[in-house]
Amino acid sequence: MSTRVSIEDVTRIYNQGKPNEVRPVDRVSVRIGGPGEGASDGGDGQTGKDVGEIAVLKGPSGSGKTTLLALIGCMIRPTSGRILVNGRDVAKLPERFLTEVRRDTFGFVFQQLHLISGLSVLENVMLPLYPLEIGFREGRERALGLIEQLGLTHRRRFRVEALSGGERQRVAIARALINRPGAILADEPTAHLDAGLSCELMGILGELRGQGKSIVIATHDPLVYDSPMIDRVFTMRDGRIMDDDR
Numbered sequence: 368m369s370t371r372v373s374i375e376d377v378t379r380i381y382n383q384g385k386p387n388e389v390r391p392v393d394r395v396s397v398r399i400g401g402p403g404e405g406a407s408d409g410g411d412g413q414t415g416k417d418v419g420e421i422a423v424l425k426g427p428s429g430s431g432k433t434t435l436l437a438l439i440g441c442m443i444r445p446t447s448g449r450i451l452v453n454g455r456d457v458a459k460l461p462e463r464f465l466t467e468v469r470r471d472t473f474g475f476v477f478q479q480l481h482l483i484s485g486l487s488v489l490e491n492v493m494l495p496l497y498p499l500e501i502g503f504r505e506g507r508e509r510a511l512g513l514i515e516q517l518g519l520t521h522r523r524r525f526r527v528e529a530l531s532g533g534e535r536q537r538v539a540i541a542r543a544l545i546n547r548p549g550a551i552l553a554d555e556p557t558a559h560l561d562a563g564l565s566c567e568l569m570g571i572l573g574e575l576r577g578q579g580k581s582i583v584i585a586t587h588d589p590l591v592y593d594s595p596m597i598d599r600v601f602t603m604r605d606g607r608i609m610d611d612d613r
C-alpha cells in the first residue's frame with residue numbers, strides 16, 4: 368500500500384544554543400506520496416488507489432538531504448514541526464510506537480549498505496524480520512520471493528562479501544522490502560554503482576513504484592534525478608527546499 372508522509376514546517380537543530388549550532392533542516396514542508404491530507408480516506412491512510420511515486424531530494428553536500436530523509440523515515444525526531452505518516456502525527460510518539468511505525472512503514476537503503484558480512488544473501492534479507500512475528504518458514508519464503516524478484520536466486524547462499532557491488536545493492540533493496548513497507552527511502556543508492564548498474568537500479572525502483580510504493584531518494588547523481596522514472600524533484604540548499612521542479 369502506498370504511503371504518504373507530510374512534513375509540516377519541520378526544523379531539526381543540532382547543538383541548539385551553542386556556537387556550533389546547525390539547522391540541517393530548516394522550516395521544511397513537503398509531502399511524499401499519495402494525494403495528501405485533503406483526500407477523504409477515512410483517516411486511516413488507505414487511499415484506495417495504489418499509485419506509487421518516486422521523489423528525489425537533491426542538493427549540494429551538507430544541504431540536509433540525509434537529515435530530511437531520516438526525518439521522513441522517523442529515524443530522528445524534529446526539533447519543531449509536525450510529521451504525519453499516513454495521517455498520524457508521529458513527532459511526539461513514544462519511542463516504542465515510533466519504532467513500530469518505522470518498521471511497518473519504511474524500508475531503508477543506506478549509502479553504506481550495512482549488509483552483515485559472514486551471513487548469506489538469504490540471511491541478510493531476512494534480518495529485518497527479527498524478532499519474528501511471522502513463522503520462520505513464511506519469512507524464508509517471502510525472502511526467497513524477493514531474492515528471485517531481484518535476480519539473485521543463484522546467489523542466495525553466497526556470503527554477501529562474495530558479491531559484486533551491484534549484487535550487494537540488490538540484496539540491500541530486497542532487505543528493505545522484506546517487511547512489505549509502503550515507502551522505500553534510499554540515501555545515495557548509486558554511490559557505488561557504475562552508469563549501467565545505476566540505470567538498472569532505477570529500473571528496479573520504477574517497478575516498485577508500479578507496485579504502489581512511495582520512494583524517496585537522496586542523491587546528487589544526475590543519472591538519478593534526470594531519470595524519466597522520477598516524478599518529483601526537491602532541491603535543497605542550506606536546510607531548505609528551494610523549489611518543486613516537477
Ligand SMILES: Nc1ncnc2c1ncn2[C@@H]1O[C@H](COP(=O)(O)OP(=O)(O)OP(=O)(O)O)[C@@H](O)[C@H]1O
Pocket residue numbers: 381382389390391426427428429430431432433434435585587
Ligand atoms: N548528528 C549531527 N550532529 C551535528 N551536525 C549534524 C548531524 N547530522 C548532520 N549534521 C550537519 O547537518 C548538515 C547537513 O547534513 P546532511 O548529512 O543532512 O547533508 P547531506 O545533504 O546529506 O550531505 P551529503 O550530500 O554530503 O550526504 C551538515 O552540515 C552536517 O554536518
Ligand SMILES: [Mg+2]
Pocket residue numbers: 432433434554585
Ligand atoms: Mg547525505
